[in-house]
Amino acid sequence: MLREPSNNKDKWITFMSMLLESWQTKNYSAYTVELKLREGEIYGSVSFELPTPEVKYTKENGVIAIDTNASPLHLAIAEVSKTGELLSYQTISLHNLLGLSQNSKDHQEWILAHKIVDLAIQKNKAIAIENLKKLKKGRRGNGKAKLRKILHQWNAKKFLQKLKRVAMIKGVEVVEVNPAYTSVIGMLKYAPQLNIDKDVAGAYLIGRRALGFKEDTPENYEKLLKDRAYLEFALKRYEEREKELTELAEKETNEYKRNAIKSGLENVEDAKKLLTSLIQSLQSEPSGCEGAYGRNPAWQVLEVALLFPVLGRVLPRDLSPLKPVLVEGVWDRVRSRLVPSEAGGTVPIRDFQNSLTDFGPLHPPPV
The missing domain is CATH 3.30.420.140 (YqgF/RNase H-like domain)
Incomplete structure (x- = not known):
């Protein structure tokens, strides 16, 4: 059967080279040929396993x-x-x-x-x-x-x-x-x-x-999660946001936009519960707040405690205002306004x- 390759990356070239190598080395490999009759013409389909090249870049x-x-x-x-x-x-x-x-x-x-x-x-x-x-x-x-x-x-x-x-x-x-x-x-x-x-x-x-x-988890982030004053501040931010979203949902007449607002309200409610649990754990567990995490990994807790309370957004593009918290551990220097970033x-x-x-x-x- 004759078949011209469609381009230099056509797998037919690989298949033919495998057949030639098998013929020369007597080291054969399996392949499958399926023939079909369509309107008086015979079509062939060849299936074979491509050789796996040696991994050179690790x-x-x-x-x-x-x-x-x-x-x-x-x-x-x-x-x-x-x-x-x-x-x-x-x-x-x-x-x-x-x-x-x-x-x-x-x-x-x-x-x-x-x-x-x-x-x-x-x-x-x-x-x-x-x-x-x-x-x-x-x-x-x-x-x-x-x-x-x-x-x-x-x-x-x-x-x-x-x-x-x-x-x-x-x-x-x-x-x-x-x-x-x-x-x-x-x-x-x-x-x-x-x-x-x-x-x-x-x-x-x-x-x-x-x-x-x-x-x-960075040391200063760990300290932040044990700072009751900061956690109460973060909780207050979510309470204010909950009030804003509730008012927006009552005024919104578009069903889909209202659903998006309600989804945001659910996230705020979850964040409030998590922060409340953290604050309560500081009263009962002086050694730390790990018991309040429950099934929530520390990074998920930090996401709730930091992003919206500090930056005013759930998924901000610019994270530079977190640097004073991460490097210096200074909460009061963190601003809640986003600063335009030229990175990325x-x-x-x-x-x-x-x-x-x-x-x-x-x-x-x-x-």
């Missing part, structure tokens, strides 16, 4: 860590040394993928996957990603239609599958890590400390976790595709 030299984000839709990429330091970083906007057909989108994702793997090869490093088993796309009527639309048009899990496939072919190790609290830890610990975007901080945390590093800018995907040099140079972390 985490022994560090990793290129990838964090996928839906709002805004982009990839955060961090280069992490084998000793756990952030060497460089970048973000890649993916918004122009949303208007493409499925075939065009797949094509662009394959190109992007090859570029990232080539970057790992250039840096002599493995790739680190989150192990995304199931993605929540939200439900209709939750007031988050824009985010839900993005999640239905772009599937992070499918892109990571493409990335793993390309990495396997090119001999690059891919390390998958548990995604639990990577965003929260990166946001609270490394974003203010290194003055980087929270998504880059999340990618950095993924890289460190892939290399086996553990994340201890994005570049269009088309610029990334031009050449490897267009990927950066990757931004070095601030000193």
